[in-house]
Amino acid sequence: MNPNHNSSLNNSGLLQLLRSDARDVKECFTRFSFQALMFSAVLIGIIVKFQKDDPRVAWVSVIVITVLLSVSRIGNYKYTTANRHYGYEIFLNNLLRSSSPLANRVKELVSIAQWEELMHAWRVIQPTIYKALYKKNSFKIDRLRREYRNNARKWFDHKSILVSGANYVAGTYVKSMHQILLYVSVAAFLPLIIFVNQVYSKSEPGLLAASVLALTIIMLLAWRQIIKIRLVRKQLEKGIHSILSCAVIWHAVAIAHYRTIRYIEMYENKKIGDLTLYTRLLSQEAFAMSKYAGNLPVWISMKEDDKRFFNRKNIDIEGDYVSGNIKGTARLKNISPAGVCLEYVKDFSSGAELELSAFLPQYGDVKIKVEVMKSDPDGLHCKIVGLFSEQYSNDIGKIENYCHA
Helix, strand or coil, rough: CHHHHHHHHHHHHHHHHHHHHHHHHHHHHHHHHHHHHHHHHHHHHHHHHHHCHHHHHHHHHHHHHHHHHHHHHHHHHHHHHHHHHHHHHHHHHHHHHHCHHHHHHHHCCCCCHHHHHHHHHHHHHHHHHHHHHEEEEECCCCEHHHHHHHHCCCCHHHHCCCCCCCCCCCCHHHHHHHHHHHHHHHHCCHHHHHHHHHHHHCCHHHHHHHHHHHHHHEEEEHHHHHHHHHHHHHHHHHHCHHHHHHHHHHCCCCCCHHHHHHHHHHHHHCCCCCCCHHHHEEEEEEEHHCCCCCHHHHHHHHHHCCHHHHHHHCCCCEEEEECEEEEEEEEEEECCCCCEECCCCCCCCCCCCEEEEECCCCEEEEEEEEEEEEEEEEEEEHEEEEEEEECCCCCCCCCHHCCCC
16 A cells, blocks of 8 residues: 555545535434424325314325325435445555555545536446446336346445344434334324324215225325335445445446546547546446346456556557457457458468457447458458347448557
8 A cells, every 4th residue: 555645545535525415415414304293294284284274284194195206206315425425535545455456546536627527428338337236127116137136246235245244234323214214104193093083074075985985095005115125225225325335336436437438538639538438438337237237356457457548559459359269359459341360369361250349339249240351460450241239230431440560
């Protein structure tokens, strides 16, 4: 660990700002919660006092339920922000203890300007990873996808990471506050149930049916919100929104951010400041990353070891090739619409066909079919006979912009 980096981290204005913001959002939730409880107590008091004379007052309970559940949701948003901030600090501290090429960029990563860029990247990558892991069921509630449920170890599930016999206990403040808000919300249904009983005693079938229907709808909507609030709270405590999981995602965000910048430098220097191009290429990184959503640390390890994106001026594109039963990895250089030269490839005879799989900026994952023309010490010279990309089909006019001779 570089002591100078550690000192700059402790004295960073950005981290002090993030800590202050995290503290403020947590205090904000506490304040909102007590204000909502006091407001609800006043309304429930009014209902208790006047419902006997005017049963319709019971519907004021809907306001109480709405406010309390809304504050619970706001609390989840606030703690999601706080965990994201704390996760960033953990990511930076862990970075200083590692041999990662990113460790050389700590001074950039603790600057406020860089934070704003990384937040832009976060808002592309984190939702992409989340969507790859979760999908909405018929009640529009997020559930972990079936293919990940039975994984013995999940990087975003603290308990699954622990060895047998160990235990993990998250903070209980948010859970306790949610329970108080929930209990009062449930209690607020009592005046509505009493109202239905009052209508029933007056023998008004039409009004009774409408009241029961309205109460059922309100209860179903409230139940749905309670389930969603509980799910997000669990994610905050020991899941995808926890501090540790946020630190892992920040690591992936930083790598994707610098990879995207290097792609832009390679693509066309005059477009380095083009934010739309940055976002587009970043989304390609996010899409490729989503294939490793169930094991994000593996993607981080693979991309972080590729020091070309941090230490070299030029980037060579590498891809996998296959020809019959022969498979391997090749470096693609001198790519043009006419052909490509392959390094590190076994000697193939003229006329042999290979299929290459590679990731090209702007084009994303592509399949390139080539035919061997000749072989020399520089590599295997091939003619491009076909290209397939999910985004762009049969368009290779600018591929040469991605490689340097």
